[in-house]
Amino acid sequence: MVIPGRPELAAHEFEQLLHMLHHVYGYDFSGYSKSSLQRRIHKFMDDKQVNSGTALIQLLAGDVVSFNHFLETITVNVTEMFRDPLFYKSLREKVLPVLATYPQINIWHAGCSTGEEVFSLCILLFEAGLLNRTRIYATDINAANLEKARTGVLPMHHMREYTVNYRQSGATNDFSDYYTALYDHVLINKEIRERVVFLQHNLVTDRSFNEFQLVLCRNVMIYFNKQLQNKVLRLFYDSLSSLGFLGLGMKESLLFSEHKSKFTMVDPAVKLFRKKH
Structure with a gap:
């Protein structure tokens, strides 16, 4: 009002x-x-x-x-499991086979909100047989978001929509195998959640804290001005290992960034990039 x-x-x-x-x-x-x-x-x-x-x-x-x-x-919290299913399909086909060549995989999911997209990534890694050698660092500026994400509890009424997204991402398993029903909520299985570390991190002021083979930051930078976008992209570049992958949101781009020349395009349709040597 x-x-x-x-x-x-x-x-x-x-x-x-x-x-x-x-x-x-x-x-x-x-x-x-x-x-x-x-x-x-x-x-x-x-x-x-x-x-x-x-x-x-x-x-x-x-x-x-x-x-x-x-x-x-x-801090806008718009998220869902397997949001933009074609993005996850591209991860399955173009990124996970490369990550499979690493003995240990580190992934940073920046701006993770309440965890739905992090759990989606975990399911992809589980189905590829990679989750047990992956550590996912899921960060957000909002401590309340992180507390919700740590519980692994999601509203039941979203599951039908999430199941459709899951199938459109190229999956063939039964999505309901990954959660347990709890009345009007569901609990994401422990084996899916246990490789995730949830941390508070401010993209504006905090620094890199590890080296990653994949960094995801989707639909966060659309709320930043150009100067801050360039600063955050530099942070991601510095955080990626050689030839590491960067996934952005569908409305985000490197096209007008000063860091454009440091990345190659992997899939322009879903804004998936790869760091150059």
């Missing part, structure tokens, strides 16, 4: 808010797309019935619980 008469954030209030968030909580949103960020700030203000920028800053600076709710609103 939009509060009647609530004014838009003034430019100086917007800058004061960003400064406070960085100074008090260590979150730097200055590289986010301004229009997208403002839309989500206004949504939070409407949800909490905050009617001015000054009141918003005072609320967030003095209340950690409200800040956590704010962070959940700001």
Whole structure:
């Protein structure tokens, strides 16, 4: 509900808010797309019935619980198992056979949200016989997302849609074999989840923490401005082993990035790239 008469954030209030968030909580949103960020700030203000920028800053600076709710609103959480099935089909056919040549596989799934796409990747690796020699680091800026992901519990009402996605990804197994029904929820099998390490990581401020054969960061950078996109792509480049793979979202690209020349295209239809020597 939009509060009647609530004014838009003034430019100086917007800058004061960003400064406070960085100074008090260590979150730097200055590289986010301004229009997208403002839309989500206004949504939070409407949800909490905050009617001015000054009141918003005072609320967030003095209340950690409200800040956590704010962070959940700001960090968009749109995810599903086997989202964009053709992407996972391409992983099956073009990436996993290469990963199979490594004795130990390290994968970074950045911006993992509540874990649905991480578990999808785990199922692919399991079916390829690679999961038992893989370590997947699933990271997100939002601690609440990570807590949900660690449980491995998902709503039952999504399973029909997820089953369709799974089949469209080129799978032939029974999707229901990978979870146990719990009334109106399901629990992803432990053997699928146990190779995942969930960690809090901020793409804006944190550094690389390992060397990876595959990095996935899908539908996250669309909320960043060009400068921050280039910074994050450099982080991924530095984190990849020689000839490692990078998977982006369907609306993301390296086309206008300063790092374009450092990658070769593996599958343009699903935004799958490979680091050059």
